[in-house]
Amino acid sequence: MSKLYPLKGKVQHYAWGGEAYIPNLLNIRAENPPYAEYWLGAHVNAPSVLKSENGEQNLDNFIETNIDSTLGQSIAARFGRLPFLFKVLDVKDMLSIQVHPTKVEAEKGFARENEMGIPLNAPNRNYKDDNHKPEIMVALSEFWLLHGFLPKAELKAVLTETPELSHLIEILETKGYFELYKTAMEQSDEERNQVLQPLVDRILPLYKAGQLDKANPDYWAAKAVDSAEDRSVLDRGIYSIYFFNIVRAEPGQAVFQDAGIPHAYLEGQNMELMANSDNVLRGGLTPKHVDVAELLKHVIFEETHPNIMHGELQSDGLERIYKSPAPDFELSKIDLKSSDRYLSRASTAQILIVLKGEAEVTEGQKKVVLKKGESAFITSNCDYEVISPAPTTTMYKATAP
Incomplete structure (x- = not known):
């Protein structure tokens, strides 16, 4: 059985998205703007499509059929599914202000709303599943976001001004x-x-x-x-713009959003990796449901000093890993020149996407060529190598640590 497969994601057309970035990345005609997100993963709402020896298959079904060998036994036992969702975002207009619950609170809230008989698709539903939703983003352009409360002295200065x-x-x-x-x-x-x-x-x-x-x-x-x-x-949500840190991230810089940290993406493009969840408690800048009482239970009411991460360059000089405390995922950036060989062993499932250039991914006798915007799914216990036929190639990789 092969351990390397071409993978095709799903586009999401949310109102806040842009018109050109994602179509240009995927080399498709922009026929239905806005193009907000490109999802790579096994989320039931928009599973990616894997091309296998048996034809095309939704990634969630493929994993369910081969869960231990696909994810690796430890990840399969801990999560029972692919634990992360990988995205490209193009933010033209501001997203809603959000807070994500902890894993424990998500389980309690999901069970409570189920007992109340609130349909999963109800507009007043707070908890869509029983999972937490930590997330990390790496800027692909100059990227602006709100992130946590300003330190008290800075907040006082903003209110004074x-x-x-x-x-x-x-x-x-x-x-x-x-x-x-x-x-x-x-x-x-x-x-x-x-x-x-x-x-x-x-x-x-x-x-x-x-x-x-x-x-x-x-x-x-x-x-x-x-x-x-x-x-x-x-x-x-206008109040929050004055209460929270306004953060500017340059390309290659990362920000992690943990449970309880209020945040909102404002403008730009990024790679985002998150736990496989849809639990969002909104705090404004949206016409959607805002449950203030529930929101107040989960916000961390402390000053936040934004941690802009640059990633840790690995010993091969090619891969830069953006470490976070989340057990569900690990995000890295891989930059290759035509003379480089990236060697890796996937101990758990991985997803690769090429943002620039071209990558030849080889596992045993199988080779998958990925052009800009194309992706691959790699199963656990896979030894593979990547070379760049182009002068330079940039890839991002998602996996579970």
Whole structure:
């Protein structure tokens, strides 16, 4: 049985996506924009298609039929499925502010909503499965995101410099992050509009005139309003833009999002690797369901100092691994020149995708040639090598540690 297979993912057309990046990567005609995400994995909602000796087969079905040999016995025993989902994202408009639950809380919340009889596809459903959803991203372009609460002194400075929000300083200083966030999130639509409309009236003309810098929360707050379909009720997520760190990641830099850290992707392209879950508690910048009471149970109300990771270059000088505490996945970047040979042993299942150049992946007598945007699935206990017919090739690899 082969251990190396061509793999084709699935495109997701979410409203916040771009028009050209993913079609250009995959060498397809852009006929149905927006193109937000390209999924590689065995998620039941959009499983990748594996090309095997028996023809094409959905990856989830292939793994289920050969789970121990495909994933490796340790991963099969721990997770019972491919534990990660690998994605390419093109973020044109801001994603919703999100918090992910811990594994324990996901199990409790999923069981509770099942007992309540809430359908899995109900718009007010918080827990779609019983898994946590840590995630790591590596920027493919200049990438902007919100990530955790600003340190107190910096948050106080932002509120001071934003006259429409300066009244919140007293709450921050006397009652801390929890009461500050709770106060903002629990406001009625009328109260929120009364506070935020003067702010919007001041910053929107500056945004439209191109006078705001992306490091300034005014830029993203104005963009959120400018791109909203309904401006009659201002989004509660606007507060979070001023409360959270605004992070800029350069290509090749990574950020890890653990349970409890509020975050939102703002703009750019990235590679993302996450636990195989769809559990999202939303905090705004979205027309979707926001359960404030449930959200407040899971947010970590502490200052966050963003950790911009550069990855650890391995001894071969070719592979850079972005370490994280997540047991579900490990992400790495592999850069090859035409003179290089990348040698690896897949102890557990792996997915490779070529972002630039061309890769020849060889396992025994089998060779798979991957051009830009193409992918391969590698089963456990596979020794393989990769060379680059192109002058330079860049690949990303997902596996479970």
